[in-house]
Structures are given as C-alpha cells and as structure tokens.
Amino acid sequence: MLDISLQKRQGDFILDLSFRAAGPEVTALFGRSGSGKSSLVRLLAGLDRPDAGHIRLNGATLFDSGAGTDLPAHNRRIGLVFQDSRLLPHYSVRGNLLYGFKRTPESDRFVTLDEVAGLLGLEKLLDRRVGALSGGEKQRVAIGRALLASPRLLLMDEPLAALDGARKAELLDYIARLAAHFRLPILYVSHAPEEILRVAGRMVLIDDGRVLAEGPVEQVMSRADFAAAAGSRTLVTILTAVVEGHDSARQTSRLAWDGRHIDVPRLDLAAGSTVRARIPADHVILSLGPVEGLSVRNQVPGRVLSLTPAGPLMDVAVDVGVPLHAELTPDACRELGLEPGKAVTALIKSAAIDAAEVSLRPDDISAG
Amino acid sequence: MFTLSPLETEALRLSLLVSVTAVAGSLPFGIAIAWLLARARFPGKTLLDGIVHLPLVLPPVAVGYLLLVTMGRHGLIGGWLHDVFGITFAFNWKGAALASAVISFPLLVRAVRLSIEQVDRGVEAAAATLGAGPWAVFFTVTLPLALPGIAAGIILAFARSLSEFGATITFVASIPGETRTLPVALFAVTQSAGGDAEALRLCILSVALALLTLLIADRLANRLERRMKGQPHA
Numbered sequence: 001m002l003d004i005s006l007q008k009r010q011g012d013f014i015l016d017l018s019f020r021a022a023g024p025e026v027t028a029l030f031g032r033s034g035s036g037k038s039s040l041v042r043l044l045a046g047l048d049r050p051d052a053g054h055i056r057l058n059g060a061t062l063f064d065s066g067a068g069t070d071l072p073a074h075n076r077r078i079g080l081v082f083q084d085s086r087l088l089p090h091y092s093v094r095g096n097l098l099y100g101f102k103r104t105p106e107s108d109r110f111v112t113l114d115e116v117a118g119l120l121g122l123e124k125l126l127d128r129r130v131g132a133l134s135g136g137e138k139q140r141v142a143i144g145r146a147l148l149a150s151p152r153l154l155l156m157d158e159p160l161a162a163l164d165g166a167r168k169a170e171l172l173d174y175i176a177r178l179a180a181h182f183r184l185p186i187l188y189v190s191h192a193p194e195e196i197l198r199v200a201g202r203m204v205l206i207d208d209g210r211v212l213a214e215g216p217v218e219q220v221m222s223r224a225d226f227a228a229a230a231g232s233r234t235l236v237t238i239l240t241a242v243v244e245g246h247d248s249a250r251q252t253s254r255l256a257w258d259g260r261h262i263d264v265p266r267l268d269l270a271a272g273s274t275v276r277a278r279i280p281a282d283h284v285i286l287s288l289g290p291v292e293g294l295s296v297r298n299q300v301p302g303r304v305l306s307l308t309p310a311g312p313l314m315d316v317a318v319d320v321g322v323p324l325h326a327e328l329t330p331d332a333c334r335e336l337g338l339e340p341g342k343a344v345t346a347l348i349k350s351a352a353i354d355a356a357e358v359s360l361r362p363d364d365i366s367a368g
Numbered sequence: 369m370f371t372l373s374p375l376e377t378e379a380l381r382l383s384l385l386v387s388v389t390a391v392a393g394s395l396p397f398g399i400a401i402a403w404l405l406a407r408a409r410f411p412g413k414t415l416l417d418g419i420v421h422l423p424l425v426l427p428p429v430a431v432g433y434l435l436l437v438t439m440g441r442h443g444l445i446g447g448w449l450h451d452v453f454g455i456t457f458a459f460n461w462k463g464a465a466l467a468s469a470v471i472s473f474p475l476l477v478r479a480v481r482l483s484i485e486q487v488d489r490g491v492e493a494a495a496a497t498l499g500a501g502p503w504a505v506f507f508t509v510t511l512p513l514a515l516p517g518i519a520a521g522i523i524l525a526f527a528r529s530l531s532e533f534g535a536t537i538t539f540v541a542s543i544p545g546e547t548r549t550l551p552v553a554l555f556a557v558t559q560s561a562g563g564d565a566e567a568l569r570l571c572i573l574s575v576a577l578a579l580l581t582l583l584i585a586d587r588l589a590n591r592l593e594r595r596m597k598g599q600p601h602a
Contacts, residue, residue: 045497047493047496047497072501074497074500074504076497079498080494080497086493086494087491087494088494088508088509089596089597090513099498099500100498100500146497149497149498
C-alpha cells in the first residue's frame with residue numbers, strides 16, 4: 001500500500017498531488033512531458049526533497065514533513081529504473097546486478113542472482129562489460145539490478161522510451177511478469193497509452209503537477225481529460241476481452257466479453273488470450289436497431305447510459321457490458337430520440353479497432 | 369655510458385623522495401577539496417577556490433616566503449607543530465616536500481575537480497537507490513569514475529614537484545643531502561666556477577626524468593579511460 005501526498009515548488013511549476021496505490025500490481029502514471037511525472041519519481045525515490053507532505057509505504061513512513069521524517073534514498077528500498085539505464089560503467093553485468101544485492105540485508109532479500117538472470121534472460125551476459133550491451137540488454141540489466149536490491153516498491157520512469165518496437169514488447173512482458181511473480185508493487189511512468197494498456201491494471205492521470213483521475217485503466221482512458229492529455233480530441237473506449245477464435249477465411253479474430261462479441265482484423269494470438277481493444281468514439285455509429293446491407297461488421301446491442309455535451313458534439317455512452325462511447329452530433333441524437341435507457345445498436349467498423357495483447361494476468365484487470 | 373656521480377644520485381633520490389611525498393601527502397586533501405568544489409554548495413566557495421589557486425599565480429618565491437613565515441620553526445603553525453608534535457619542516461627534506469605540495473596543489477585540484485564534474489550524477493543517484501550511502505557512492509562510483517582525472521592530477525603534480533625550485537630554495541634553502549633536489553643542485557652548480565659540464569649533465573637528467581614521467585602518464589591515462597567507459601581491454 002503506497003500513500004502519497006506531496007507538494008513541491010520548482011520555479012514556476014507547482015507539484016501538488018496525492019494518490020494511493022494498493023497491492024502488488026502495476027500502476028501506471030500517465031501524463032504528457034512536463035506534467036511532473038519524473039519529478040514525482042525523484043521525490044519518491046528520495047533523490048529530491050518535497051516541500052511538504054508524506055510518503056507511506058506498507059505502513060512505514062518514508063517522508064513526513066510534519067514529523068520531520070526524511071529517509072535518505074539509500075534507506076528507502078525503493079527501486080528505480082531510469083529511461084537511460086544508468087548502469088555502472090566500470091562494473092561488469094554481474095557487478096551491476098550484485099551492487100544493490102550486496103547492500104541488502106539477507107533477511108530482506110527475496111530473489112537471487114540466478115533467478116533474476118533466468119527471468120530476464122541475462123545468463124549469457126553476466127561477464128560482459130556494460131559498454132558492449134545493446135539498449136534492450138542495458139534496460140534488462142537495470143531492471144534486474146533494481147530487483148536484486150529487493151525493493152518494496154519499484155519505480156520505472158519511462159523504461160522503454162529509448163527502445164525500438166520489438167524490444168518494447170519483449171520488455172513489457174518481463175515487467176508484467178515481475179509484478180505477479182514477486183508480488184511487487186510497480187509504479188510505471190509513461191506517456192505511451194499502448195504500453196500502459198499492456199501492463200497496468202490501474203492508472204493515475206496527472207497533468208500540470210496535479211492528479212486528474214485515478215482508477216482502472218479502462219475507466220481512466222475513457223475520460224475526456226485523458227484524451228486531452230494524450231493529445232487527442234476523441235474519446236476512446238477500452239474494451240478488455242478474450243480472443244474466442246479466428247476465422248481464417250475472413251481474416252478476422254473474434255473477441256468476446258460479457259456474452260457479447262466483435263470481430264477485428266486477425267490477431268496473431270492464441271485463443272483464450274486476453275486483449276484490450278481501443279475503440280475511438282468517432283468510429284462508433286448508433287442505430288435504433290440492427291441494420292442490413294452495411295459494410296460494418298460489428299453490430300452490438302445495448303442501452304444508452306448517458307448523453308454528455310463534448311464541445312460541438314455529444315458523447316453518448318452505451319451500455320454494452322462496458323460503457324461504449326460514441327460521438328454524435330446533437331442533431332443526430334435528437335433525430336434518433338436518444339435518452340438514457342433507450343435500446344440502440346452500436347455499429348463498429350472492424351478496421352477501426354486496435355487490439356493488443358495484455359501482458360498482465362487477467363485477474364489483475366480490475367474492470368472491463 | 370651515462371653513469372651518475374654521487375652528487376647526481378643524491379639529487380635524483382631527493383627529487384623523487386620529495387615529489388612522491390608531496391603528491392602522496394597532498395592527494396587526500398586534493399581529492400577532498402576537489403569534491404567540495406565540484407559538488408558541494410557552501411558560503412565561501414569562491415574564496416576557497418581562489419586560495420587553492422593562489423600558488424599557481426603567486427611568484428614561487430613569495431609562496432616560499434609565506435611558508436617560512438608560517439611553517440618555519442618560529443612560524444605561527446610551524447612553531448605549534450614543533451612544540452606539540454615535535455614535527456618540523458624547517459630546512460629539511462620534509463619542508464621541501466611541503467613546498468612542492470603547496471606549489472603543485474592547484475594543478476592536482478583542478479584535474480581532479482574536472483574529472484569529478486564529469487562523473488554522471490545520474491549514475492550516482494542510481495547507486496543511492498540501490499542502497500549505497502553517500503560514502504559508498506563516493507568510493508564505489510565517484511572515485512573510480514574520476515580515476516583518469518585523478519591519475520592526470522597526480523602526474524601533473526608530480527611533474528611540477530620535480531621542477532619546483534623557487535619556493536623550495538626560499539623556504540628550506542639549498543642543503544646538500546637534505547633539500548638539494550635536482551633543480552636546486554642545478555642552480556648551485558651554475559653558481560660555482562667551472563660547473564658548466566656538471567650543469568649540462570644535471571640538465572639532461574632532468575629532461576630524461578620529465579620525459580619518462582610524461583610517457584608513463586600517457587599510457588596510464590589511456591588504460592584508465594578505456595576501463596572507465598566500460599569497454600573491453602584493448
């Protein structure tokens with residue numbers, strides 16, 4: 001259990017945020033650059049000192065301005081993986097991995113070198129010098145090194161920002177596995193929604209040094225302020241579903257949730273895999289009933305939950321097991337007589353759905 | 369074959385003894401002050417920086433005179449050291465080492481400070497999050513990564529000590545077997561009639577020693593540089 005309330009003024013920028021993160025899971029911290037994410041990470045790790053507030057972790061107080069408590073970084077046991085791996089250049093891979101391990105009391109250790117090397121695929125690199133490693137290898141060593149210090153909380157500050165696509169996917173898998181395997185709370189800082197969708201169950205949305213929203217990833221990412229922070233005007237719906245099967249003739253995969261299903265362009269995933277699909281609200285069409293003679297593949301029945309003005313348009317939330325957002329003109333809403341409780345059919349173009357596998361365990365997904 | 373006369377052997381031995389002692393004695397202080405100047409923020413930092421650099425810009429004779437006044441047997445600090453600890457720097461090789469140490473100190477501090485400033489503070493921060501306290505960070509990260517600069521500082525200070533003359537002769541005079549290092553001996557023979565041949569021999573000896581020092585320095589710097597960058601040995 002992490003309980004944070006921090007204030008810090010840096011020039012004109014004021015960081016003032018409070019949130020809690022429960023349990024051994026990946027919590028994502030999302031915000032655009034300059035929103036205060038990295039400042040928060042430094043404050044948590046003890047590298048900078050907050051002006052006021054408190055940091056509590058599993059009942060222990062790490063910082064409390066009122067009580068005058070300020071545990072130095074080296075006593076906090078908070079692991080930190082930086083964007084640039086910051087390995088010790090004069091140590092071998094093994095030396096880097098063991099640097100924190102040696103400084104951790106035996107009774108606090110929860111993992112061994114062999115275990116970490118196996119988990120992160122570092123066995124063959126152990127005797128290399130770090131200057132000769134690739135970017136992905138460096139980040140794996142940085143993660144392993146942080147783990148071997150047996151942290152109570154692992155902070156990851158955009159750990160994949162410097163890597164290419166294939167390395168990213170691979171490391172995301174590792175990261176998701178870590179939280180589950182070690183029952184370790186991870187705070188994953190990112191400004192990439194696709195990374196968060198893969199690894200995080202919950203997320204905190206911050207902007208301009210403040211917390212705008214926190215909660216299950218699906219809920220936070222469906223908010224208008226998330227769309228704004230992500231640099232988009234359009235709302236999205238995050239649908240967590242299971243791959244039911246593939247239709248090779250039609251080159252589609254069927255995603256099922258809550259007794260409903262949609263077809264999406266074929267995914268290269270085994271049946272039974274959990275995916276999160278992003279459905280942009282401007283690609284959802286509403287009709288008063290099933291429609292024939294249309295190219296749109298997916299017709300999902302539901303009932304209108306709410307209508308909210310969103311700029312010149314209306315955001316219509318439809319209950320299809322989860323709230324599905326559709327963007328309509330006020331005129332269209334009037335013409336269809338949309339009001340809460342009204343039965344409608346949501347038409348969703350397959351090609352507009354962007355689905356990716358979720359790396360975290362299905363039971364870590366808190367909503368959907 | 370170039371064989372050394374007893375006078376030359378004596379001067380060479382003294383030069384090496386004085387220079388090694390000067391550098392070894394001032395190194396811990398040099399590193400501490402370089403770290404303070406590179407990393408710490410405190411009032412009077414500019415003043416400290418100025419004082420450290422003073423021997424670089426003052427005439428060595430002035431430095432020697434100041435040492436005589438403060439560290440001599442009847443000097444403010446020298447007198448106290450003599451009364452309390454029985455240590456004296458007056459007119460002995462230890463005084464010559466002290467003069468060399470003071471004169472070469474700015475060179476040592478500058479080189480070390482520059483190399484400490486080059487050490488990535490991000491790596492130091494990473495070490496702290498891995499459980500290393502400030503001293504552990506200093507000894508396992510800052511100091512090893514600053515080694516190339518520290519080595520450069522040592523060599524520079526050593527070379528400057530070897531050539532030290534003005535402050536030495538002012539502070540501890542020219543006493544054969546005690547304070548007559550190579551440069552002091554060279555000066556002594558140039559002052560005596562018919563010492564030209566001897567002066568030339570001492571001069572050649574000085575040049576050879578200086579070249580050897582620079583050569584070793586170059587090789588050492590290369591090796592350290594490679595090691596600190598995490599690259600395999602060539």
